[in-house]
Amino acid sequence: GENVEQHPSTLSVQEGDSAVIKCTYSDSASNYFPWYKQELGKRPQLIIDIRSNVGEKKDQRIAVTLNKTAKHFSLHITETQPEDSAVYFCAATQGAQKLVFGQGTRLTINP
């Protein structure tokens, strides 16, 4: 089955700087890669996703890149703000199958 590895587990950046979180997956059949932001005690919120037929996707300050050959994808947050502080999870799935999550990254934005 699918296995998703996420790094780093914690990340601290200065406000205004960029943050990058990386994930690798094992199942070459996976074709959908969402990223979630989760605040304490809350449900995960989808912030961006990418499908395997696309190499990069951007939404304002957030971007995701996908390298199918290497089986890794990354989340990029630019111009970070204090409200970006949260736990971020990557995930992978094939079609409408179950999501397999990475271990999570606790992102702290320092003012």
Added chain:
Amino acid sequence: GAVVSQHPSRVICKSGTSVKIECRSLDFQATTMFWYRQFPKQSLMLMATSNEGSKATYEQGVEKDKFLINHASLTLSTLTVTSAHPEDSSFYICSARDPPRGTEAFFGQGTRLTVV
């Protein structure tokens, strides 16, 4: 996006009792729902896939007789934690997709279960 509602949001129960958690898709029909468990500072781990009108599919290591899943309608799946113990204390969260709206998974609010 689509709405998935989970109830209750918090529950405290005594050891040995059972607790039922409901997951409803409010504006779409869900033939499949997923149940996850999240321990503090850990990731979401899939427990089981709930299939409307048939038996749930459990992940390896998840006791099907302890975590009973019922998906009797296209808008409701329930997870019952039977004979709960303190180690079952966790954040339980369900999700479902609405295929006409794409691949995005929609999550319930989660249920914080504390077993005392």
